[in-house]
Amino acid sequence: MDRPELGFLLSRLMREVMAREKPILDAAGLEMWDYAVLTALAESDAPTQAQLAASTGRDKTRLIGNLDRLEARGMVAREPDPADRRNRIVSLTSVGAKVLRGCRDAIEAMEAELLADLDPADRAAFERALTALAERSR
Amino acid sequence: MDRPELGFLLSRLMREVMAREKPILDAAGLEMWDYAVLTALAESDAPTQAQLAASTGRDKTRLIGNLDRLEARGMVAREPDPADRRNRIVSLTSVGAKVLRGCRDAIEAMEAELLADLDPADRAAFERALTALAERSR
DNA sequence: TATTGTTATACTCTATAACTATA
C-alpha cells in the first residue's frame, strides 16, 4: 500500500499532543481556546476583539465567551479604547500571565518528552520544517 | 517571546493541508470522513463496522451515515458475515477503489507541491520524524 | 443474557443573522 498521507499523520500526532495537553489545561481550569487566547495576548495586547479573533483563528462571536470567563477570573482585561470607544483593548493581566507561564512550562516539558526519542538531527529538522510549513497558512 | 508550540504549529499546518484537500474531495463528492473510510478499506476489508470505526477513529454510530452514502454510490459493500450474521463485513468495491485512487493521486501531488520548497534533507527528516511520532498515538 | 448494527435523543460547537452603542 501507499505511504501514509500527511493529513493522516498530522491528525494522529495532533490528537496525541492534544490528549497530553488536556490534563495540563484542565489543572489550570482552561479550555484549549482560552489558552490560545492567552498565548496570543502574551505577544502583544489586542487593539480590538475582532483582531484578536482573526489572529487566533477563532470566530469573533465565540471569542466573547472565552473573554467573559477569562475576565471574570481576572486573567484578561477589556477596556474601551479612548480614541474610539467602540473598540475594546484586550490585555493580559499579571494573573493571566502567571497562569499562562505555568501551563507553558508544563507543555514545553511534555513536548520535550514526546520528542525525546527522536534522533537529535531529525528532531531539529522536524522543528525547522514544521515551522516553515506552518508559515504558509497565513 | 517563546518558541511557538508544537500544538500551535501542527494546527496551523493541519488547517492548510485540509484546505488544500477540500477541493479535491469536493470534486469527488466525498467528505473528509468518507475518504478516511475508503483509505482504511484499501488496506484490508473490515470484519466488523465496529472495528472499522476503531481503526479510523470515527464514532461507530456516526460511521453508519458515511457507509450508507458510500454504499448507495456503489463505493463500498456491506455483507453479513456468514459465520456470525450480526457482523457486517465492509469492503471496497472496484468503483470505490477507482475513486480513491483518483483522490490519492491528486492529494499526493498537492503534498509534493506543499513540501517542494523544503531542503531535501529536512524534508526527509520531517517525514521520518512525523511518521515515528504518529506511531505513538496507538 | 450479551453483542452488532441501528435509530433516537440530547448536548456541544459553529455559523448566520439581528440588536446596541458608538462613530
Place this chain on the structure above:
DNA sequence: TATAGTTATAGAGTATAACAATA
C-alpha cells in the same frame, strides 16, 4: 450609514442511551 461588540437563532457535528436482530 457604517462598524465593534453582543446576543439570539438555527444548523452541523458529537456523544449517550434505547432498540432490533442474532448469538
